[in-house]
Amino acid sequence: MLNPIDFLALQEIHSSLEDTPGSNFLLAWDFSSDPCSFPGVLCNPTTNHVVSLSLGDPRAGAPGLTGKLHPSLSLLSELTDLSLVPGRVYGLIPPSLSLLRRLRFLALSENFLSGPIPQSLSSLPSLQTLDLSFNLLSGSIPPPPPSLSFLILSHNRLSGTIPSAIGGNPRLLRLDLKHNHFTAIGGIVREFVRLFLWTGSGRENLKFNVRWTHRNLAIVSSLASRSMVDFAYDDNGSPILTGLGDC
Known part of the structure; x- marks a missing residue:
């Protein structure tokens, strides 16, 4: 019973x-x-x-x-x-x-x-x-529990900064945040170890103003090849996922 x-x-x-x-x-x-x-x-x-x-x-x-x-x-x-x-x-x-x-x-x-x-x-x-x-x-996105492996929050109205703690979670295998209204990405890109990041391809998704130096772009390329990270591009062909700063 x-x-x-x-x-x-x-x-x-x-x-x-x-x-x-x-x-x-x-x-x-x-x-x-x-x-x-x-x-x-x-x-x-x-x-x-x-x-x-x-x-x-x-x-x-x-x-x-x-x-x-x-x-x-x-x-x-x-x-x-x-x-x-x-x-x-x-x-x-x-x-x-x-x-x-x-x-x-x-x-x-x-x-x-x-x-x-x-x-x-x-x-x-x-x-x-x-x-x-x-x-x-x-x-905003609250800090994820450290046990999390899959965080899928796409197609909502979330805003604010993407917590860098998300990228620092070694268990995280997939992160899907496309089609939201984030205004900053914090230090999450520095923390990527092995993530799937789907940010969509539209200008309305993750848009940030950052200085895309040759060094920054090389790091993005390395992350994309080693961690299967998908970086979206805007209408001008520039990456719209940012937050690397001066690396």
């Missing part, structure tokens, strides 16, 4: 979301039966806790959900994977998700989530993947 706190959390999560037209995902959540048999719910049979939660039908092209993410998600104390399929879920990302100390995978892309990325997510000790792309998120 499912842990009673997890049972209550699933009920509250269910109450805050709705199927969009054509979706029957939540219709199958009948709480007179075992929630561990619900679509998208995976339980640990030994501890009777939810360990994985995928909200919505994951099949390509399937209609998603609408509504808001309920703070009771944080009551799923053994959750390691939380994902939200593309849909119309809106509102804020609950800061209380930082209570999910075992969370490794958090993917909430292609919805209408808005507001800032909670600073509290920086404290998640086990988080390896954070995908919040294709939303309406704004504000």
Whole structure:
């Protein structure tokens, strides 16, 4: 039998979301039966806790959900994977998700989530993947947890400086920040070790004024060849990813 706190959390999560037209995902959540048999719910049979939660039908092209993410998600104390399929879920990302100390995978892309990325997510000790792309998120990027390997924040309204700590994380394998409104990049380029950085190709993405010396361009070329870093170019053929300064 499912842990009673997890049972209550699933009920509250269910109450805050709705199927969009054509979706029957939540219709199958009948709480007179075992929630561990619900679509998208995976339980640990030994501890009777939810360990994985995928909200919505994951099949390509399937209609998603609408509504808001309920703070009771944080009551799923053994959750390691939380994902939200593309849909119309809106509102804020609950800061209380930082209570999910075992969370490794958090993917909430292609919805209408808005507001800032909670600073509290920086404290998640086990988080390896954070995908919040294709939303309406704004504000700055909080420092990523040191355990992070994949940080995907493209197609939002994020601004400010890209923290140099991102590039200094030796675990980070992919960083996707294209189509945002950053105004400065800090010292992140100095810190690249092995990253995939996708910055897009449009002038509207990462634009900075920096002096592109021959030495700077040589370093960019070296990073691109050794670390598979993709530096975008503006309409004049000049790199638009900057921040090297006087190297």
